[in-house]
Amino acid sequence: MIKTLIFDFGDVFINLDKKGAMKHALDIFKLDVFSEEMIAFNAFYEQGLISTEEFLDFYLENFPYLDVDEILYAWNYIIKDFPEYRLEFIKKLASEKKYQLILLSNTNSLHINLIKERVTFYDEFKCCFHKFYLSHEIQLRKPEASIYNFVLKENNLKPEDCLFIDDTIENTEAAKKLGINVWNIDETTQDIVDLFTIKEELF
Known part of the structure; x- marks a missing residue:
């Protein structure tokens, strides 16, 4: 579960x-x-x-x-828009308090500072998560096993109780090897707001 x-x-x-x-x-x-x-x-x-x-x-x-x-x-150049309907999705999830929510991102100081400037609701977004892990802050990086083990250990999580969503196949494959459920989202055809429909079998 x-x-x-x-x-x-x-x-x-x-x-x-x-x-x-x-x-x-x-x-x-x-x-x-x-x-x-x-x-x-x-x-x-x-x-x-x-x-x-x-x-x-x-x-x-x-x-x-x-x-x-x-x-x-x-x-x-890589940083584009943040659709606000995705903010509403994560806000709703947070308000329901059914799942522990964690963000785990490979990013860097320049990118995150730009996002803070461009995305007016960045702080509101960040507050939806129980933990918010950025690679340059924790000095660990996907797809190394150490970053997943760090998240599991720090939050006392069982791999089988977790679902990890990432658009990069190397990242989801690495997590899968540790027993974590994964969704390698295809950003060209899928959207995170459809999580519970696309991965219905896990819930």
Whole structure:
């Protein structure tokens, strides 16, 4: 029986443009693919292992023909709108007090600060959750098993009592290996507000 719902943030509540952001970044960096060093550095930043200043310095040093504003625009390009009907969905869930609600997101300081600026109801959204875990704050990152074990241990949860919703297959597969129920949501055809219809068999 599901007692705890664990939600990703991007492409579950807030819309992202991953393809557009990648295309824009490759265009301004004049690359065909991201280098392994860039991928690693991005992951370090998302995990809170380097500061925003160190992150920006890395890109300024490697792409000296770009300025800070251009790099920030490229980095934040991925962040799009947060439909308010999804806020109403999570508010209703919170008010019913039937499930423990947890947010577990791979994100970083620049993205979350931009979201706070753009999304007028960010604090209202955050208050719906019993726990609100952001990777750069807890220095753990999906799909590593350590982040799921951290959430389970800190909240005294049994994996079989949890449902984890995420749009990235690597993340849901990693959680599934630990015995957590999962929904790998397809953001192009599915919506979190239809959770109890699409995953009806779990409830």
